[in-house]
Amino acid sequence: MRTSFHPRLINDPFLDPGLFIAFSHRRRALLFDLGDLHALAPRDLLKVSHVFVTHAHMDHFIGFDFLLRTLLGRDKEVHLFGPPEFFDRVEGKLAGYTWNLAEEYEHALRLRVTEVWPEKLRTRTYCCRDRFKAGGAQEEAPFDGALLEEPSFRLEAALLDHRIPCLGVALVESFSINIRKQSLEDLDLPVGPWLTRFKRALHEQKPPGEGFDVTWEEGGRIIKEKHFILGELARKIACISPGQKIAYISDMVGRPDNLEKAERLIRNADSLYIEAPFLDRDRERAEEKYHLTAKQSGTLARKAGAKRLTLFHFSPRYARMGRELEREAMEAFKR
Ligand SMILES: [Zn+2]
Numbered sequence: 001m002r003t004s005f006h007p008r009l010i011n012d013p014f015l016d017p018g019l020f021i022a023f024s025h026r027r028r029a030l031l032f033d034l035g036d037l038h039a040l041a042p043r044d045l046l047k048v049s050h051v052f053v054t055h056a057h058m059d060h061f062i063g064f065d066f067l068l069r070t071l072l073g074r075d076k077e078v079h080l081f082g083p084p085e086f087f088d089r090v091e092g093k094l095a096g097y098t099w100n101l102a103e104e105y106e107h108a109l110r111l112r113v114t115e116v117w118p119e120k121l122r123t124r125t126y127c128c129r130d131r132f133k134a135g136g137a138q139e140e141a142p143f144d145g146a147l148l149e150e151p152s153f154r155l156e157a158a159l160l161d162h163r164i165p166c167l168g169v170a171l172v173e174s175f176s177i178n179i180r181k182q183s184l185e186d187l188d189l190p191v192g193p194w195l196t197r198f199k200r201a202l203h204e205q206k207p208p209g210e211g212f213d214v215t216w217e218e219g220g221r222i223i224k225e226k227h228f229i230l231g232e233l234a235r236k237i238a239c240i241s242p243g244q245k246i247a248y249i250s251d252m253v254g255r256p257d258n259l260e261k262a263e264r265l266i267r268n269a270d271s272l273y274i275e276a277p278f279l280d281r282d283r284e285r286a287e288e289k290y291h292l293t294a295k296q297s298g299t300l301a302r303k304a305g306a307k308r309l310t311l312f313h314f315s316p317r318y319a320r321m322g323r324e325l326e327r328e329a330m331e332a333f334k335r
């Protein structure tokens, strides 16, 4: 299945957790968790529009500074989501620096920060020009399981138990649009930026009878255009297929009610990224630390009907034993 989203783990499974999801044909990306981000190029970080921090343990949040450092001075708004008390964590980070020069920056970075509570979303905005001052107005909205809804996808979340509330997240793509190259050639249409505009029009479910201009561009300038009817053009060149679901679970205890909650969130995921810090022979230790074992992760993935399983967040105690963690999870997954 081809997709509009390209997820990749940021680090080796023994290093800090984190998933980077790039959008096809768009300068945009999502980030799940803010662990060590040095493996991401600045051009990748600059694409990030929304960040979902599962919880603020250091291995999931230490990258906040690196992200901020990269974005500072840009005309950009980045939205961060986190569990209850996330404002305190973000404000603590922001209070750690001196911002006397920030109001002189030509471009003003804004951080929108949302705390996810069982039934509520609370949002505050922090502006670079105001020296990221805390305590501004707070917005409130009901939380019905979705953190973000856009024409092409929705972002679902659940609060899981990791001795503290911890977010599990799933990106659910509405449907995906693939362009038939051959059809473009048959119609003598160029490949170009108009395709992004075209896909967006379909995702936004613009009326099929609406007009649409295909443009020929050179050096950013339109040199020719041709008029079409959106729906007719779609029938000729687009192949529309169901969207992907990409789920991410990091840091949760493997107790029955918690597993059931996670299972509901990740049901039928095409790609599941899930922690597997411990071997099942150390299950007691895993429970003490409020983490899953590889076997629990594999079993959860199978029960939820996930199609692909990727493991991460291996405990350093299993250095050079990554294969064993993989084997244990995959055995439970494929059983
Ligand atoms: Zn943790």
Ligand SMILES: [Zn+2]
Binding pocket: 017, 057, 059, 060, 251, 313
């Ligand atoms: Zn962790």
